[in-house]
Amino acid sequence: MSTLIQQLDNADSVRKKLSKITTQAHKSKFGQFMTPSNIAKFMASLFVNNDNSHCHLLDAGAGVGALSCAFLDRWNNNNFNFKTVEISAYEIDDKLHDYLARHLGEYPRAKSTIIGGDFIELNTQGTLFSECKYTHAILNPPYKKIKSTSLHRQALRTVGIETVNLYSAFVALAVNLTEIGGQIVAIIPRSFCNGPYYRSFRKFILAKASIEYIHLFETRDKTFKDDSVLQENVIIKLRRGCVQKSITISTFTDDNFENIKINQHPYNRIVFPNDPEKFIHIPIGAEKSTVELSKNINHTIQELGINISTGPVVDFRLKEHLHDMPQKGTVPLLYPIHFDINGTNWPKIGSKKPNAISCNNETLKWLYPNGFYCVVRRFSSKEEKRRIVASVVDPSSFGMATMLGFENHLNIFHCNKNALTRSFAYGLAVFLNSTAVDENFRRFNGHTQVNVTDLKFIKYPSKNELIKLGEWALAVPFLNQENIDTQFERISN
Numbered sequence: 001m002s003t004l005i006q007q008l009d010n011a012d013s014v015r016k017k018l019s020k021i022t023t024q025a026h027k028s029k030f031g032q033f034m035t036p037s038n039i040a041k042f043m044a045s046l047f048v049n050n051d052n053s054h055c056h057l058l059d060a061g062a063g064v065g066a067l068s069c070a071f072l073d074r075w076n077n078n079n080f081n082f083k084t085v086e087i088s089a090y091e092i093d094d095k096l097h098d099y100l101a102r103h104l105g106e107y108p109r110a111k112s113t114i115i116g117g118d119f120i121e122l123n124t125q126g127t128l129f130s131e132c133k134y135t136h137a138i139l140n141p142p143y144k145k146i147k148s149t150s151l152h153r154q155a156l157r158t159v160g161i162e163t164v165n166l167y168s169a170f171v172a173l174a175v176n177l178t179e180i181g182g183q184i185v186a187i188i189p190r191s192f193c194n195g196p197y198y199r200s201f202r203k204f205i206l207a208k209a210s211i212e213y214i215h216l217f218e219t220r221d222k223t224f225k226d227d228s229v230l231q232e233n234v235i236i237k238l239r240r241g242c243v244q245k246s247i248t249i250s251t252f253t254d255d256n257f258e259n260i261k262i263n264q265h266p267y268n269r270i271v272f273p274n275d276p277e278k279f280i281h282i283p284i285g286a287e288k289s290t291v292e293l294s295k296n297i298n299h300t301i302q303e304l305g306i307n308i309s310t311g312p313v314v315d316f317r318l319k320e321h322l323h324d325m326p327q328k329g330t331v332p333l334l335y336p337i338h339f340d341i342n343g344t345n346w347p348k349i350g351s352k353k354p355n356a357i358s359c360n361n362e363t364l365k366w367l368y369p370n371g372f373y374c375v376v377r378r379f380s381s382k383e384e385k386r387r388i389v390a391s392v393v394d395p396s397s398f399g400m401a402t403m404l405g406f407e408n409h410l411n412i413f414h415c416n417k418n419a420l421t422r423s424f425a426y427g428l429a430v431f432l433n434s435t436a437v438d439e440n441f442r443r444f445n446g447h448t449q450v451n452v453t454d455l456k457f458i459k460y461p462s463k464n465e466l467i468k469l470g471e472w473a474l475a476v477p478f479l480n481q482e483n484i485d486t487q488f489e490r491i492s493n
Helices: 002-021 024-030 037-045 066-076 094-104 151-157 166-177 196-208 422-432 435-442 452-457 463-475 481-492
Strands: 054-060 084-090 111-115 134-139 178-189 209-217 233-240 247-252 261-265 307-310 330-334 356-358 367-369 373-377 390-393 403-406 410-414
Touching (some): 054 066, 066 084, 134 166, 166 178, 373 422, 390 422, 422 481
Parallel strands (some): 054 134, 084 111, 209 247
Antiparallel strands (some): 367 403
């Protein structure tokens, strides 16, 4: 047994060596981030024993074989009842085939086949391989965007899969290729959990499989630290074609899988009933959040009578109409740099961003009337503590300007493209800037973007309560996180 365990360690040593000498261009070409042995062991541990006498394991994007090795170690340790194990290991990078063959070859009881081709092409073209029905699948799929016009996208559509990234394509295909009752364990970016781009993928997965387990890494920089990857990842376990039951959620802060915290949650707390977007929420603790528990925070954007839109000014498309500073015939152009928690700071002297846009027949359709709005930054950096950062557009900052331009990195709360009342705009900003709202938002948002769809999904206090919150904000001399959170507690109780 020690020889087999050493073999997994050997695979990990090869991974580390290759990570150092492989160029970033090569990694990007294949979306390649190989699995550390500690993560491979944890993923393999999630498979439960069943009555299968034969196991056919799919390892798509096998790399140097760490995941298959971890799975086979469990079999050799008598954790599975299989009499025979067969492995289909797909790896498109032929530079890894010798390593993969060497590592899998150390398990003579298992029949291993290395398939050196494109996993998507081979399993959407009616080939011999696409006829297989696997009993188990273990995946660390490649991470790379798929263009809507690409051959991959077209091939996936032939088998009913619509998605935007290789990682979600691999998981969807694995589900398709797994027999009823089969188990699928994958480590993938958390970005699939929400947002419009992965809506079709979520619906596909939830229609064909049940979620049994989700592990959330509480830190971004530990999972694939040798490759300097900051993408937030989850490990998810699916069961093909089974009735959905409660879901196990686990978390830990380090990469040694110590001090693990495990909680059970009903499915309707992970995927909310009647949610057309099928967002997948991942609660960190056993208790519901303050936002969920509050009876006063239960209103939708529609009930508030307002709209949310992405800033329509895409600066590189209107470059000829942009100006560094305001001048005759221009109106203010607003970027995230023009805002902070206490209001508007325009124009921004010395900024690399333009402060103004021409107001003419070509630009008018992209402009809003001057007035009070609540805006939220669409992007935050990975290092920032807050995901939601809201500000108020104050018309008094812009002199006699009649119109405003909002750049594409802002989301705008408005009323049919008209301004909000002053108190309402301030109330929205204060509510969105509360710690409780930001923490609740992070439960279902695994990337650094805050999209219109995400903001529409949030529940809000009533319009009257938001106006009162805005009146309070206007009466205090200075807003900070402490007094904002104190006011949130008042309205949430």
